[in-house]
Amino acid sequence: MGYPIWDIAIGGGVLMAVVAVTHVIVAHFAVGGGLVIAVTETLALRRNDPELRQLAKRSSLMLILVSTVFGAVSGVGIWVVAGLVSPAAISALIHNYVWGWAIEWVFFFVEIVCAIVYYDTWGKISKRAHLLVGWLYFVAAYLSLVIINGIITFMLTPGKWLATHGFWDGFFNPTYFPSLLLRTGIAAIMASVFMVFPALKASPAFRGRILRYLGWWLTAGVLVSYGGYRWWEGVLPAEIKGLFLGASPALRQLATTRHFLLWALAATLILGVLLLLAVPRLARVVPAIVLMIAGFAFFAGFERVREGARKPFLIHDYIFSNGLLVSDIAAINDEGVLATAGWAAHDAGDSPVSRGRQVFRAECSSCHTLDGYQGIRRLLPKDPDMTMGVLAALSEMGDAYSELAPGQRVDMSNLDYPFMPPFVGSDEEMEELAQYLNSLAASSGTLAEKGAVR
Amino acid sequence: MNPGLIPALDVAPLPGPVWLFQVLLVLTFFLHLVFMNLTLGGTLLAAVSRLLSGGRDGDHRTILASRLMRVNSYGIALTITTGIAPLLFVQVLYQQYFYTATILLGWIWFAFLVMLVVGYYAAYVFKFRFDGAPDKSIAGTLWLFLSAVLFLLIAAVHVAVNLIHAQPGKWAAIEANPWSILGDPAYFPRLLHFVLAGVAFSGLVVAWWAARRAAGGREVELNGKLARYAWRWALWATVAQIVDGVALLMLLPKGVLLGLMRGGAATMVPLTVAVLLAIGLLMMLSRVTDPVRQRGTVTGTLAALALTIAVMAITRDQVRDLYLAAARARFELTTAPQWGTFALFAVLLIAGLATVAYLVKRVLSSPATGTEAA
Numbered sequence: 001m002g003y004p005i006w007d008i009a010i011g012g013g014v015l016m017a018v019v020a021v022t023h024v025i026v027a028h029f030a031v032g033g034g035l036v037i038a039v040t041e042t043l044a045l046r047r048n049d050p051e052l053r054q055l056a057k058r059s060s061l062m063l064i065l066v067s068t069v070f071g072a073v074s075g076v077g078i079w080v081v082a083g084l085v086s087p088a089a090i091s092a093l094i095h096n097y098v099w100g101w102a103i104e105w106v107f108f109f110v111e112i113v114c115a116i117v118y119y120d121t122w123g124k125i126s127k128r129a130h131l132l133v134g135w136l137y138f139v140a141a142y143l144s145l146v147i148i149n150g151i152i153t154f155m156l157t158p159g160k161w162l163a164t165h166g167f168w169d170g171f172f173n174p175t176y177f178p179s180l181l182l183r184t185g186i187a188a189i190m191a192s193v194f195m196v197f198p199a200l201k202a203s204p205a206f207r208g209r210i211l212r213y214l215g216w217w218l219t220a221g222v223l224v225s226y227g228g229y230r231w232w233e234g235v236l237p238a239e240i241k242g243l244f245l246g247a248s249p250a251l252r253q254l255a256t257t258r259h260f261l262l263w264a265l266a267a268t269l270i271l272g273v274l275l276l277l278a279v280p281r282l283a284r285v286v287p288a289i290v291l292m293i294a295g296f297a298f299f300a301g302f303e304r305v306r307e308g309a310r311k312p313f314l315i316h317d318y319i320f321s322n323g324l325l326v327s328d329i330a331a332i333n334d335e336g337v338l339a340t341a342g343w344a345a346h347d348a349g350d351s352p353v354s355r356g357r358q359v360f361r362a363e364c365s366s367c368h369t370l371d372g373y374q375g376i377r378r379l380l381p382k383d384p385d386m387t388m389g390v391l392a393a394l395s396e397m398g399d400a401y402s403e404l405a406p407g408q409r410v411d412m413s414n415l416d417y418p419f420m421p422p423f424v425g426s427d428e429e430m431e432e433l434a435q436y437l438n439s440l441a442a443s444s445g446t447l448a449e450k451g452a453v454r
Numbered sequence: 455m456n457p458g459l460i461p462a463l464d465v466a467p468l469p470g471p472v473w474l475f476q477v478l479l480v481l482t483f484f485l486h487l488v489f490m491n492l493t494l495g496g497t498l499l500a501a502v503s504r505l506l507s508g509g510r511d512g513d514h515r516t517i518l519a520s521r522l523m524r525v526n527s528y529g530i531a532l533t534i535t536t537g538i539a540p541l542l543f544v545q546v547l548y549q550q551y552f553y554t555a556t557i558l559l560g561w562i563w564f565a566f567l568v569m570l571v572v573g574y575y576a577a578y579v580f581k582f583r584f585d586g587a588p589d590k591s592i593a594g595t596l597w598l599f600l601s602a603v604l605f606l607l608i609a610a611v612h613v614a615v616n617l618i619h620a621q622p623g624k625w626a627a628i629e630a631n632p633w634s635i636l637g638d639p640a641y642f643p644r645l646l647h648f649v650l651a652g653v654a655f656s657g658l659v660v661a662w663w664a665a666r667r668a669a670g671g672r673e674v675e676l677n678g679k680l681a682r683y684a685w686r687w688a689l690w691a692t693v694a695q696i697v698d699g700v701a702l703l704m705l706l707p708k709g710v711l712l713g714l715m716r717g718g719a720a721t722m723v724p725l726t727v728a729v730l731l732a733i734g735l736l737m738m739l740s741r742v743t744d745p746v747r748q749r750g751t752v753t754g755t756l757a758a759l760a761l762t763i764a765v766m767a768i769t770r771d772q773v774r775d776l777y778l779a780a781a782r783a784r785f786e787l788t789t790a791p792q793w794g795t796f797a798l799f800a801v802l803l804i805a806g807l808a809t810v811a812y813l814v815k816r817v818l819s820s821p822a823t824g825t826e827a828a
Contacts, residue, residue, distance in 0.1 A: 002461030002550075004557045004629065015564075068531040069574050076538060077567045080556070083545070084564065087553035088464070091545065095466035098546050099795035102478075105539050106799070106806040112535045113810050116528045117817055129820035133813060140809075167469075167795050325465060342458035346626070 001323050001332075003087045004343040005361045011373035012085030012366055017307070019081050021300045023074035028299070029194050030067035030111070031145050032187030033059060034138035036195060036217055041134050045127055051206040052213070056134075057122050058198035064119045066194070068112055075108075086366060088323030089314035096161075097151050100171065104151075107144035114140060145183060153179045156310045157237065162317055162409075174235045182228025186299055188221030189268060193292040196276070200288065208280040215276030222269040229265075229302065239412040240309050240316075243419065250418050254308040261301025268294040311419040317409050320421035322366040329402040329424055333395075337362055337425035356436025359429050363421070370440070377440050384438040391423050391430050398422030459625050460781055461550045467790040468546065474796070475547050476771065482539035484767045487651075488760065489533040492659065494605045495652020496522045496529070497577065499660075499687060501598040509584075509594055514680040518660055519598065520585050527581045530574050548619060550785075551778060555619035558628045559611070566611045573604030606649065613645045620777035643702040650695040651763065657688030658756045665745040665752050674746075681745035681752075688755075689739040696732055706773065713776035714769075724768040731762040 008015060037056045044052035082090035094101065114137035121130055150171035154161065161170030192214050199210045233241070244254035271291045275283045312320050319325050324332070328340070337359055338345040344358035360368075360376075368376040381387055393416040400410050401422060412418035423430060468475065500519035507515035544552055556563040576597050584594030614635045618628055627634055635641060661684040668677035703711070714721045738755045742748045775782075 003553055004625075006557045006560050008560075019567075065578065069578070070571060072531060072534045073567055073570050073574070076534065076541065079541065079545070080564060080567055083553045083556050084560065087549070087557065088461075091464045091549040091553065092466055094542065094545050094549075095464045095469065098469055098542060099792055099799050101542050102539065102799045103795075103802055105535075105542065106802045108538070109535050110806045110809055112531050114813065116531060117813060120528070121817060124822055125817050126820040126822055129816055132816065136809065136813060140806075165466075167792050327465070340462075342461065343629075346459060 001088065001337065001341040001362055002343070003323070005365055006084045007361070007365065008085075009369060009372055011369045012081070014373045016078075016081050016085055017304070019074055019077040021303055023071065023078055024303060025190060025296055025299060026066055026071040026074065028145075028183065028187040029190040030063065030071050030115075031138075031141045031183075032189070032191030032221070033063050033067070033194065034111075034134075034141040036188070036191040036214075037063065038131070038134040038138045040213075041131055045131060051202055051210055054202065055195065055199055055210055055213075058201060059195045060115075060119045060122070062194060062198060063115055068115055072112070086314060086321065086323060088325075089319050089321070092315060092319050092325075093151070093155070096165070096167070096170065097154070099167070100147055100151050104144050104147040107140045107147065110140040111137060111144060145187070146180065149180050149183060150176055152306075155313075155315050156240070156306060157235075158316055158318060174237070175232055178228055178231035178235055180228075182225055182232055182302070185221045185224030185226070185228050186302075188217055189225060189295045190221075190299070192218035192221060192272070192276075193268075193288075193295040196283065196288045196291065197285075200283065200285065207283075211276045211280040211283050215272055215280075218272040218276060219269065222265060222272065225298070226265060229262075236309065237409070239409065242413050243311070244305070244309060246413070250413075251308060251311065254305060257301050257304050257308065261298050261305060264294055264298035264301055268298055312421045317404075322363055322421050324363070324421055324424060326401050326404070329398045329422060332424040333398065333402075333426070335426075336429055338429065352432045352435045353439050354436075355429070356432035356434070356439075359425060359433040360436055363423065363425070363433075367420075376437070380437055380441045384441060387434045387437050387441075388430070390417075391434055393417065394420060394423035395430060396422075398424055459554075460622050460784070461554060463785050463787065464549055467788040469790065469792040470796055471789055471791060472547065472787060474791075475543050479540055479543040479547060480767050480771050482536065482543065483771075484764045486533065486536040486540055487763050487767060488655075489529050489536050490648075491652040491655035491763070492522075492529045493526060493533040493652075494609055494649065495654070495691075496526050496656035496659075497573075497598065497602040497605055498649070499653055499656050499684075500526070501595065501602040503683075504595045504598055509591070512676075514676055514683055517676065518680055518684060521663070522656065522660060523577060523580055523585060523598070527577055530577060534570070548774075548778075551619040551622065551781070552615070554622075554625060555615045558618060558625060559614060559632050562611060562632060563615060566608045569604040569608050569611075573601045573608070576601040576604070609648050610645055613641060613648065616774075617641060617644070620774050622778075622781045639705045640702060643698050643705060646698050647695070647702055650691045650698060654688045654691035654695060655759055655763070657684040657686075657691060658752075658759055660684035661688060661745045662752050662756050665749050668746040669749055678744070678746045685739070685742060685745050685752075689736075692732070692736055692739055696736060699732065707777070709779075710773060710776040713779065714772065717772065717776075721769070721772050724765050724772070728762055728765040728769055731758055731765065735759055735762060 006012065037059050040052050040059075041056040043049065044056060079090065114133055118130070118133045118137055121133065150173075153175040154170040154173050157173045157175045158170050159173035160166070161173065195214055196211070199214055200207065202210045233245070243249060244251045244258060249255040268291065271287070271294055275287050275291055310316060314321050314323075317326060332340050338348055338355065341358070341362040344362040347361075348355045348358040364376065368374045368379070371377055381390060397415050397417065397420075400415065404410060423433070425433075500522040503515035504519035507513035507519075510516055580594055580597040580601065584597065614632075617638050617640060618624065618635055621638075624635075624638075661681045664677040664681035664684065668674045668681065706714075714725060735755060735758050738751055738758065742751050742755070745752045
């Protein structure tokens with residue numbers, strides 16, 4: 001909480017979602033594409049099948065243009081945006097998993113070198129040597145997924161790490177293997193929906209056969225993804241599942257997204273079977289785009305559910321989305337949040353409303369904008385007297401968290417606002433925040449007022 | 455300086471000793487610099503050369519642009535890949551300063567990603583649409599310039615972040631006006647330092663390559679001309695670099711400069727070696743009149759430049775620590791090394807490099823035969 005606060009009108013979470021979702025789509029294509037291309041070239045060599053070889057060759061150009069350019073830059077982009085929006089949280093993650101990321105970097109480096117060599121040596125080196133490069137590419141790409149999957153799943157289900165802080169305890173956490181299976185399936189889906197486009201360039205006499213070939217990959221990817229997703233849901237801790245799967249889910253939006261993603265997966269399968277397996281002649285650019293969008297929708301929906309299920313944490317039970325450590329709650333309640341958040345205090349001024357504005361920036365602005373995404377103005381209670389009541393309830397949640405022994409978890413179903421971090425700070429700061437929030441509700445929402453958050 | 459503006463240290467201890475992260479930071483940053491020099495300096499050199507040649511077929515400057523960008527279309531990927539590791543290690547060691555600097559720049563920092571994607575694709579547009587095609591229009595050159603200017607702007611953003619993260623005393627002023635970092639006396643000399651290094655390195659690489667080809671009997675006249683042309687770029691960029699380097703040293707804050715001088719062998723050896731290497735470089739560059747005939751000196755000069763960059767990477771790291779000495783004295787870093795996972799990283803790094811070496815060897819020794827070349 002001691003970092004400067006980046007005021008971003010669209011909301012830091014939205015920017016993060018845009019960068020992260022586009023990155024994971026491309027990154028999973030890079031992994032799945034590696035497998036499908038390597039298998040395709042192997043089959044082409046064994047069967048002496050020039051059409052399959054052409055598919056692998058055309059797809060490798062896509063791999064270079066999409067993965068090594070956009071994939072690499074957007075991957076760096078996740079760090080960049082995380083550092084801007086949630087510096088304390090990304091710092092905590094990197095402090096614990098720097099060696100994991102360093103290992104992933106080694107695999108990524110090998111992956112990129114192999115991708116370049118693979119693309120650049122078609123017809124220039126022996127077919128066997130070329131095939132070897134393709135398989136090395138896939139192995140390196142998949143191993144990078146094996147590593148990054150451990151870090152991503154750790155954030156949602158840190159497991160025994162909460163008590164031991166051991167690298168492998170967090171890495172091989174309860175959702176590690178289900179997620180790996182799910183992401184393997186997703187990688188195959190991403191590869192299939194991307195590779196339909198180079199497949200459409202095959203000569204008409206062979207196009208149907210090539211599309212059917214991709215259709216089997218897509219079907220397998222969907223089935224593996226479905227199994228992985230169900231397994232993943234099955235191993236989620238009860239209090240997380242309860243948030244969006246319970247009889248009365250606290251996060252209805254998330255429950256809706258879950259339905260959406262499963263329907264999107266079904267649509268991917270139906271469209272895939274229809275366009276690629278049953279009636280390949282229907283496959284044209286526009287239907288292929290629809291198929292691709294269905295696949296993307298499933299994947300983006302899953303990422304949204306995964307991120308949403310982690311609410312209100314960035315590392316579950318350890319650090320909240322606004323950079324507040326669970327272990328710091330009691331101390332900040334004693335000292336005041338502005339005593340901890342140096343930059344917010346620096347800009348606080350003397351009036352209660354301006355101090356309240358800085359408390360808002362320090363504690364709330366990582367999720368709430370003023371009028372945009374999660375706009376606070378429309379979420380405020382209609383009765384200004386209730387604002388203090390809400391803040392008091394949020395503060396009480398802090399007690400539930402701070403009384404935990406290391407490794408214990410809060411039963412989130414008992415919390416008033418389980419998807420929000422607790423309010424932390426002194427009673428005076430709570431009053432100042434309430435005054436600021438009430439001043440927002442009373443205002444007309446003019447542009448001048450929007451500027452006031454800055 | 456308002457010390458309250460420096461965020462608290464992460465509560466998690468460093469998962470390794472500080473020296474280890476520093477070694478890895480400098481080592482991987484050096485690797486990044488090698489490819490970055492080609493990306494930044496090479497694209498600039500390619501754009502200017504193509505402008506001078508007017509895109510005429512057969513002109514050695516057109517061919518220089520073509521060769522550089524063929525390398526760069528992949529080199530940029532390696533610049534990004536090798537940049538990831540130092541970005542990781544700088545976050546571990548300098549989290550409070552680095553994140554603060556990036557947040558103070560906000561969208562300016564984020565914009566480097568957009569510029570990188572556009573600059574990279576612009577390089578590909580040049581490669582696929584204009585390279586090798588008979589084209590005397592300015593369009594190809596404009597794509598090259600777009601790419602070069604964007605890479606230059608990315609360097610400008612990185613120099614800004616580096617100067618800001620090292621100077622907490624300026625943070626309050628930067629918050630009020632992020633562009634005020636341009637007024638830092640070291641800003642433009644530092645940016646120029648990177649640009650000149652990039653141009654010199656790229657010029658030398660091209661000259662070395664062309665000289666080898668000429669010596670091997672391939673397009674002797676063209677390669678000889680190209681080598682001499684690229685050599686002149688390397689020479690004059692190095693002359694300017696020495697002037698800029700001295701200015702940069704003198705413009706360092708007094709405390710930092712004194713810290714370097716009083717740091718004993720640890721700081722003076724790398725600095726002295728770097729200065730001596732720079733002078734040696736200049737002497738070697740000025741002695742070569744025909745790179746094709748003086749190939750030994752050409753190779754030696756390229757190796758000396760690579761070594762200079764490596765040593766300067768050490769000095770740069772020391773300068774950062776001197777900038778931050780007062781601020782960092784307030785914090786005590788704790789460590790809890792994860793030796794097991796570090797060992798795994800080290801083994802995999804060696805295995806990864808061995809795999810790449812094997813790959814290159816296998817590719818070079820497996821030419822396509824007969825119908826395979828289809």
